[in-house]
Amino acid sequence: MSGHSAERPAGRYGRRFAVLATALVVIGAATAGGIALHAHSHAPAGVPTSAPKVATATVTRADLSDSRSLPGTLGYGTPTPVAGRGTGVVTALSATGSTVKRGRTLYRVDDQPVVLFYGATPLFRTLVAPKSAAAKPVRGRDVTVVADNLQALGYDIGHRPPDSDGLGATYTSSLAAAVKRWQQHVGMTPTGTLGVGRIVVLPGPVRVGTVQARPGDPVQETLMSVTSTTKTVTVPVEADDANGITAGAKVTITLPDDRSVPGKVASVGQSVQSGAPGEGDQDGQDSPPTLDVAVTPLRSSDVAALTSAPVQVRFTTSTRHGVLTVPVTALVAVKQGGYALQRPDGTLVAVTTGLFADGRVEVGGAGVSAGMRVETAS
Secondary structure, three states: OOOOOOOOOOOEEEEEEEEHHHHHHHHHHHOOOOOOOOOOOOOOOOOOOOOOOOOEOOOOEEEEEEEEEEEEEEEEOEEEEEEOOOOOOEEOOOOOOOOOOOOOOEEEHHHHHEEEOOOOOOOOEEOEEEEEEEEOOOOHHHHHHOOOOOHOOOOOOOOOOOOOOOOOEEEEEEEHHHHHHHHHOOOOOOOEEEOOEEEEEEEOOOOEEEOOOOOOOOOOEEEEEEEEEEEEEEEEEEEHHOOOOOOOOOOEOOOOOOOOOEEEEEEEEOOEEOOOOOOOOOOOOOOOOOEEEEEEEOOHHOOOOOOOOOEEEEEEEEEEEEEEEEEHHHHHEEEEEEEOEEEEOOOOEEEEEEEEOOOOOEOOOOOOOOOOOOEEOO
């Protein structure tokens, strides 16, 4: 057993835990006769004082996990604004709360549908088929999005030249012909030319959140906001406390009715958000900067009845396997510095400390072994 410390990162929650641990250490130290602590107790006159009750505990070998519960909000995640492109007048918009999938209409401009495609690169130019065999066709990642989505929707796009250099797909005559058939099917003017503003490219299916525009508005403005279709818990975590939280980690979500349901960390935000002025721990100080951690319930049925709700999320930030542990109240702070455990016969055994969690602490050192009896404050 090494003396390596596995204490959680510094931060508001780390500082609070350290204060609690210190208080418990002082209680533990009060059980040791002859150990000098630089603290004094003052009771009101006439009120007798008594020594703390002393109990014993056993050094045990176990897994020790450090966890914390933080408040979060169940909803559909961070909204993404959708701004219109191209020219024209908005003639229809999807309703708030509706779900739009690949190939479906998100809104209409000049009574022509604007359709959702999945991908990462928006259509940033007009795609036109080559005029002749000698003409150089358009290539790019935006063309890849069009080709991928038409294939996913069941359209035959013909021969697809390989993208060996990573620059994107080619807008071939056969792909343009597939676009023309798709345009006719969805109600667009079938030309085989695809202009900016005829599709909206987003990572996946969306749920319409708020709708800002109205029919009759010009298309070149923010029309609506959309979110994921999967319910997510957003947890703001202090930036210096987020190191122990990783994507894929298991968590426990406590719902407003006190049910606890399993979840996992979907992502840890990379953008640090500045703290709010005057909302820190002390009057007049700014609250600390935070990162948004996204958590998803493992079973959607657990939150099917909820649209939005405040919840608590319990994260396990570090785990030590098979370490020697004692109750925190068994620690004795010694005059020379550091900590010790006191046997029932009064002898002290110096220890190093590691992880503090759930009222116990990892200990190590010469003479410390599983089954050893030590005194604690009760």
